[in-house]
Amino acid sequence: MRITELFDNGEFVVTAEVGPPKGIHLGHLVEEAKEHLSGITAVNVTDNQSSVMRTSTLATCAMMKQAGLTPIYQATCRDRNRLALQSDLLGAAALGIENILCLTGDHTKMGDHPGAKPVFDLDSVSLLYTASQLEKGYDLAGNELVGEPPKFAKGAVVSPISDSVDAQLAKMERKVMAGADYFQTQAVFESEKFIEFMERAKQFGKPVQLGVIIPKNAGMCKFMNRNVAGVHVPQYMIDELAADKERAKAGITGVEIAARIIKECRPYCQGLHIMALGWEAKVPELMKLAGL
């Protein structure tokens, strides 16, 4: 199932993301996803997230699919050139994995192999374009594919709270031009800013899923404010988490905050993307509290 069909039906599409481990035992990840994420539409599988080497995204997606979940195959341009990316996109489609998310990817210097060669032969825009070409039955060099071409739901990301929001919107416009069907956003903590962003982004006519992180504690928020691009947690939220450490630790405060943001933003967007960061078990509770 392509999630674009659900957007087309006007459904509020909920996704979450998981990261493969650095190792070959994926059973635990798949079991956890089955247990906690079965109630949502699809599960993103990250691609060497933060430039830290992990097990193959495609292999993990295949196992997720076998287990009855709908995976979204995230592909970054950091580690593969245009040949490798095209063959992996075709491989995904051959396995019945038709939901993809095209990203540029963090630089190799940000991760655990800083000496690795950063590829960036393509970027998020040209990768979306590549997927669009494959759908038309051609590879990037214009050679014809054999047999029926693949069909994807082509996702992209955008950072609505970025301090470079104008540059982000310009890039979003190019992603739409290159064939993006839907967008997932970086984590949002300030609903007003997201709503302002959506006022500007709605001109592109593509469904946007609000990105949400369940904040774990004040320290995590301060860390994100210092280090994570496009994320800003306002001070009053940090205070809220700091006020009752036990409640925060149990996840109660974080889930309340996330549910509040979802409720405030829901009228302005077409779906939700949850970055649980290890708190997958809290997703069902969050959904309930947010009224989803």
Place this chain on the structure above:
Amino acid sequence: MLITELKANEVIRAAISGKVFVLNCHGCREIRFPEHEADAFQAELTAEGIVTGIFTTEYICNDENLSVILQPHAAAIQAADTILVFSCGVGVQTVAAMYPGKRVVAACDTYALPGFQGVTPLEHDCKQCGECYLNLTGGICPITACSKSLVNGQCGGAKNGMCEVDPSMECGWERIQKKLTALGRLDVLTKAPVQLRNYATDDLVNK
């Protein structure tokens, strides 16, 4: 060495607008310049009556020197809407930085050849990518000003306008965004077709 080749005439024509001041850099010894094609094209533009002046010099990458030798041409530059620069990528970037409010257009693509790399001042850098993008980016080189050498816009990693890879460096695409916005020409970027790098530039040079 570097080699500069003229962009296709249609490509240059699409990038210029209004009256044009032409600046040629016959450059350093390490560069090969397409003098005859450049002359022929400039003669065409002159015949059309849109040229306010043509000035041929060398080492335009040296901005202090350049600002002095351009003084006699101030009126012709003032009268022009576009400064059309025939030089390597560093030269075009130097002129673009010197005239932030003008449309500065690169007429050439710059390729690398084995050997000395000519005079490269500290401020601007050209990796001789073979397909000069400066006309899309307001004269700021995306290959050297962006840590990932992205050619389709900003990545999601900029924080406070600084690059994710090097927080002491302003994000190149943030600079490009600001420059294009200031020039009122953001659509040059947003409406441009999807850009794909061509790494087979050796073939192009030998064509």
